[in-house]
Amino acid sequence: MYSSESSSYGYQTSSSNGPNPAPTGPQEEDLIKWFQAVDQDKSGKISSNELRQALVVGNRSHFSIEACELLVKMFSSENSRMIDVQGFKQLFHYVNQWKTSFHMFDRDHSGAIDEKELGQALVQMGYRLSDKSVTALLNKFTSKPGQITFDNFILACVQLHQLTDAFRRHDTQHTGTITIAYEDFIQAVVESI
Incomplete structure (x- = not known):
């Protein structure tokens, strides 16, 4: 059995491709x-x-290819490894939400946040993770000792979102607790990463 700490899993999604559809109007x-x-x-x-080529982090360097591959996978239709204009609009909207959360806690504008700030950013995004889980995320995606940069924050958020969606598919009662067979667990994790 696997359990989240509460039934709150982060951004409330209307689809598996992001929190809300991209905005319409002039920005579109x-x-x-x-x-x-x-x-x-x-x-x-x-x-x-x-x-x-389109995504640049604060210091004018490009996102890592790993981050871009995960974003394309997350926003592509039918796992085509390519995104259309609708997927691009959703991706842009989602990345802007992550960017807002990240910059809210990067108070010194260093381009990195520490473990405490990461935990606060995740809470602000709606995730309720234990300190142990936040530490595990930081350790997996750290680029500076004890800190996570924006593009690695994106990687962490994409993987957290994908794992959360996999968990949510099994949590049909929305209790934050699931019972899952080993094979189903392996499939859910492999499909999420």
């Missing part, structure tokens, strides 16, 4: 233009390499 037009500029081969879809 800008996102479409940005997507078209990033879509170098004009295929109507972008790859993780094309996405990497």
Whole structure:
């Protein structure tokens, strides 16, 4: 049996691809233009390499290819490893929410947050994790001793979101507790990473 500490799992999602659909209006037009500029081969879809050219962290360096691959996987339709304009809009909206959370706790503007700040950011995003789980996330995604940078924060959030979705599919009663067969657990984890 596996249990979360509460029935709160983070962002409330309307679909498996993000917390809410991307906003409409003038911002949508800008996102479409940005997507078209990033879509170098004009295929109507972008790859993780094309996405990497579009996403820049605070110090003007690009996101890691690993982060971009996970984001494309999360927002692609039917695991195509490519995202269309709708997936791009959802991705943009989601990354902006993560960015807001991250910068709220990166008070010294160093581009990294510590374990306590990571825990606070996750709580602000709706996750209720134990200190032990926050430490495990920090240790897995740390890039500086005891700190996590924005692009590794994105990696942690994507994996946490995917694992949460896998857990949520088995938590049909929304209790925060599931009973799961070993094979189902392995499949859920493998599909999430």
